[in-house]
Amino acid sequence: MILVTGATGRVGYHVLEALADAGADATAMVRVEAKAADLPGATRHVVATFDDPPPPEVLRRFDRVFLLSPVHEEQAALEIVFIDGLVAAGHRPRIVKVAADGFQDPDCDVRFMRSHRQVAMHLDALDLAVTYLAPSIYMENLAGDAETIREEGTIIAPAGRGRVAFVAASDVAAVAAEVLTSPGHENETYVVTGPEALGYADVAARVSAVFAREVGYVNERPERARRSMLANGMTRWLADGTLEQFEWIRHGGASHVTTAVREVTGTDPRPIQDWLSGQRETFLVPPADLPPPLA
Numbered sequence: 001m002i003l004v005t006g007a008t009g010r011v012g013y014h015v016l017e018a019l020a021d022a023g024a025d026a027t028a029m030v031r032v033e034a035k036a037a038d039l040p041g042a043t044r045h046v047v048a049t050f051d052d053p054p055p056p057e058v059l060r061r062f063d064r065v066f067l068l069s070p071v072h073e074e075q076a077a078l079e080i081v082f083i084d085g086l087v088a089a090g091h092r093p094r095i096v097k098v099a100a101d102g103f104q105d106p107d108c109d110v111r112f113m114r115s116h117r118q119v120a121m122h123l124d125a126l127d128l129a130v131t132y133l134a135p136s137i138y139m140e141n142l143a144g145d146a147e148t149i150r151e152e153g154t155i156i157a158p159a160g161r162g163r164v165a166f167v168a169a170s171d172v173a174a175v176a177a178e179v180l181t182s183p184g185h186e187n188e189t190y191v192v193t194g195p196e197a198l199g200y201a202d203v204a205a206r207v208s209a210v211f212a213r214e215v216g217y218v219n220e221r222p223e224r225a226r227r228s229m230l231a232n233g234m235t236r237w238l239a240d241g242t243l244e245q246f247e248w249i250r251h252g253g254a255s256h257v258t259t260a261v262r263e264v265t266g267t268d269p270r271p272i273q274d275w276l277s278g279q280r281e282t283f284l285v286p287p288a289d290l291p292p293p294l295a
């Protein structure tokens with residue numbers, strides 16, 4: 001039986017869908033009981049958190065664990081407490097851990113990748129069977145640009161001319177589901193990317209083409225980006241981490257494209273225009289809670 005953490009999130013939800021399609025026996029770990037009602041299929045669930053894991057007798061039911069935790073200042077600590085809970089239960093399941101592309105590069109000093117590296121060192125020390133998925137940046141992150149795309153026809157980011165091999169969360173999930181349900185992936189690291197590396201000007205051009213409206217890219221200065229992230233309520237830790245990530249992007253860190261999706265799943269990864277086509281409401285329609293325009 002497979003335990004799926006992060007089950008209500010962008011990747012985890014698709015993992016449950018893919019496991020249901022494969023007829024696999026999955027249980028979702030949810031923090032809030034009510035959220036289990038929205039999970040796909042007839043997924044079973046257990047209510048727990050990383051820092052308050054299920055009891056040992058429950059943990060021992062799972063021979064495979066999909067490990068995905070949120071981007072958070074305490075991310076490494078949360079995952080380590082949970083992993084220690086598994087081991088303390090006298091249990092050594094196979095783990096499929098979502099990290100992030102760059103975590104495997106000791107020179108990548110982005111804090112998000114450092115957190116994943118810290119967890120990996122802990123897993124190494126425990127000598128557990130682990131498969132790492134190291135996705136590139138999710139296409140879903142572009143939803144954060146939807147407001148300026150809708151209102152001003154711009155994507156504003158401190159990305160310079162850096163290119164990113166954006167990947168759809170559903171492709172990361174498809175790789176995860178395959179790895180969870182087939183043998184031979186232990187001790188592998190799959191860098192999971194989309195089919196091409198795009199600069200933000202290229203992304204703007206694809207948005208223009210898909211939605212038939214003019215969208216441009218504005219290369220923002222990092223200090224200005226930081227001010228607007230903080231003004232929008234982002235924590236300093238997350239804003240500074242996001243700027244580290246953009247610096248890494250500007251220096252080409254996120255640009256390499258791999259064939260992992262095709263190799264593991266047998267299917268090509270989604271091109272960005274395909275993902276965008278499914279996001280009409282996000283990129284075109286104003287939010288419903290805005291007052292109607294004056295006559």
Ligand SMILES: NC(=O)c1ccc[n+]([C@@H]2O[C@H](COP(=O)([O-])OP(=O)(O)OC[C@H]3O[C@@H](n4cnc5c(N)ncnc54)[C@H](OP(=O)(O)O)[C@@H]3O)[C@@H](O)[C@H]2O)c1
Pocket residue numbers: 005006007008009010011012030031032035048049050051068069070071078098099100101112134135136137138141
């Ligand atoms: N964003 C990117 O572009 C990108 C790229 C590469 C890798 N990654 C990695 O992907 C991961 C994030 O994936 P995602 O975007 O799918 O996540 P997400 O949508 O933010 O979902 C996070 C999940 O974690 C759960 N969660 C939060 N706090 C928890 C806790 N204390 N205990 C147990 N569960 C908890 C959430 O549950 P609730 O619904 O209850 O909140 C939710 O299911 C991160 O590790 C990140 O480094 C992200």
